[in-house]
Amino acid sequence: MNLVSDNNAHLQTVKQATPQYTKSDSLKSSSATNEYFSDYASDAASQKSNSKGYETPPSRISTPLVQHHPADSEMTLPARPGVTQPAPLNIRQPQTVRLLSSFDEMSPPTPGVDDTPYVRFAIEQLTRDEDVFGRGRDSAYPAQPAQYSPAAAPVFAEDSVETLTPSPPPPSPPQQPASPLAPQIQRKPVPQEVMIPVDLSKDLRKRLGFVPLPLRLPILALYLLLCLLMIAALIFSLIFAGTNNALFDYDGNATPRYFVFQYLPQLLGILLILWLFVIEAAVYRSLPYYSMGASHRSSWVLQDMRILPANYVLPDLTFFRNREPLLGITFLVFWFANFTVPLLATLYQTQWITNDGPARFRWTAFRGVGWTLVAMYILLCLGLFYCAVRFRRRNSNLLWDPCSLADLICLFRRSNVGSDFEQSEVSPDPDAQVPPRNLSLGFFTTSERPEAFHGVGEEYAPIKRLSFRPEKPKESPHPNESGDVEAQRLSYGSAFARNLHSPFIRYRWTPWFLRDSAVLAWIIAALLLTIAFLVVSFVHRAVQNGFDPQISSVTDSSGFSPANFLYSFVPTLLGMFLFLAWQPIDMYYRAVQPFRNLSQPTGATARHSLLLSYPAYGHLRVVTRALINRDYKVACVTFISILSLFIPVLAGGVFTAVLFSSDNKVRMVASMPGYYALCVLVTIYALSYLLIWPTKKRYLPHNINTIASLLSWLYASPLLGEVALQHVETKAELVERLTGSKATPVALTGDRDSDEKGRRARRAVRRLEQGGGVRYAFGIFTGRDGKEHLGIDRLQRPGSREMLVGLTSQ
Structure with missing residues (x-):
């Protein structure tokens, strides 16, 4: 024919x-470069050419x-x-x-x-x-x-x-x-580009060595001084009470002296616990980077080392698994320090004195509890001393405190571990997917680029390109049957694409204690227990008129009274449980708030997303910063955390054994001002569980406890290639570049016109940021490899479509 x-x-x-190879889809981000585009066909061709010679x-x-x-x-x-x-x-x-x-x-x-x-x-x-x-x-x-x-x-x-x-x-x-x-x-x-460590000169060495503020020697020395003062006060009380027939006369249960002996000790103890939480948080977020040093190298820093605190209700034993036994013992001591509050509540008891003037009740110190507290505070001082040695300046290769998403971007923007995270953003456990790497932190250069940069990477390892291995097309069981050729060509990414756009994957994870069934159980239990507590307390004026302790209330020569010890230690222990049980909820809301802001349809500015670092702050600072940033739920949850610390303080000192001369019986009587305050705090605490139900915007595809889990949403993001984030030397400079405004006030130059122009420019930048400016979001974006990914990027880039933020209506 x-x-x-x-x-x-x-x-x-x-x-x-x-x-040449061509791509049909035009979803490529404007910041994508040829450096990140690769194909397994060209890789295979290069490998074959090594064995058969080169043919062009x-x-x-x-x-x-x-x-x-x-x-x-x-x-x-x-x-x-x-x-x-x-x-x-x-x-x-x-x-x-x-x-x-x-x-x-x-x-x-x-x-x-x-x-x-x-x-x-x-x-x-x-x-x-x-x-x-x-x-x-x-x-x-x-x-x-x-x-x-x-x-x-x-x-x-x-x-x-x-x-x-x-x-x-x-x-x-x-x-x-x-x-x-x-x-x-x-x-x-x-030629493969390889990361090469830079021999530190004197100038480079001076730039390194940053230590987070809570772990610096002066701050730890101040905390040690407070612990030593507590030890000195305990020893003085024990010696003076044993040699002078107790301390002071008992003058009632609603006096300043009663406050000093029954409320002040545990209040001081729990304030030290709050400060200890800040120190623990600094250790958690800094340990992975300290473990990238030459003397403490670990291959599992990204996957196994937590960056969020977890040493609350139960002790955190993961340090032993991460080959940090001394740090594991230190954190075990930190956890046992929580018991100092119930012990401080039982330290001072009333004793009937007859050999020193007229017979009367006097305040005395329980020697057994007192010496136990001295030993616990000494162990706490030793743990703090080890932290000062472990996190000293010469072991640090940090430039600033890595406590936000922006810090993570700066540290890993030129790392050679990005290819290890391919498709990990939708994995339920990215920590198990990422292979171990012998990473180091410091200054690097590459075999192709001579400039030095600071970051994390594997020494003398190639910088791998981002690429996805296409799946082998399956042969049709019916050869004569025609198939969809285009579907076969794109079938390698269909499962991953379905997971990216699946609402089930996007809103899959929240901590077990904040799942719907768990929150419902907390609400029911808290309300029922609160109602029972109030009924038992005020029916027939049981607390006000006193009740039979059922055990002996006589104080022996060592200062031990079974009734006073029981009704001080147990209520304080229950109050400490309520206080510690709220801390993981508080920490979750702090850590997830950047993602909540990024999940809004209009995104969020860098100040309200990439630069947020609530887990690194103390409780009072979190409340203040959250109110300024209008993160009201975080401020409310942290404020409840502050209020809950008074529950063990009041519960430990509200009951006292009193002898009623009318019937010559001893009854346990409550100090009514403290008891009323305790009832109010317990009611607020119980009702607060109604507020902790997380919405969809606080659900994530997987956990955020490790560096690997956070990098799974950043490894393909064009943010790692931002020109504005190159060669950042200080945290203040990072904030300035992301927000467009300086962190320090404008210095006057003496030139009126110049100063006025500077002020106008600064006001314009602030208006730009408040009116929108550069906004970031958490959703589906086009990555550096030209494919769709789930993670964090600019809401919209020039020449590309806007990110898909919400998969379902919120």
């Missing part, structure tokens, strides 16, 4: 260009002008009997070949003539370019390597006429085993 009509009998030469295809495929006899030419089609010969071929300048759009353009077949040789010849000519350039765009199977010899290649002579004479059909190329990763083009391999 004829392949070309008589009116279109001109052959157009194919314009050959250098083989010509930039233009030319045809040798070899003249053949018309009868012997291999570029002649077999002539059909009774078919009119076509017009002579007119070779024009190279143009794009127009393929037949439908079978209607083809000449009708000749009856009785076998078309197989002609069909084979036409298919071979049509697929010849694909053999040269590689696999066709819509091919469902891998292309065969091009194997052509000059003798078998078709010859096109310019301005010549080819006569169509019968000849045997051209032989088909030998079959090669199909391989989806087999290279079709041999290219010279690109």
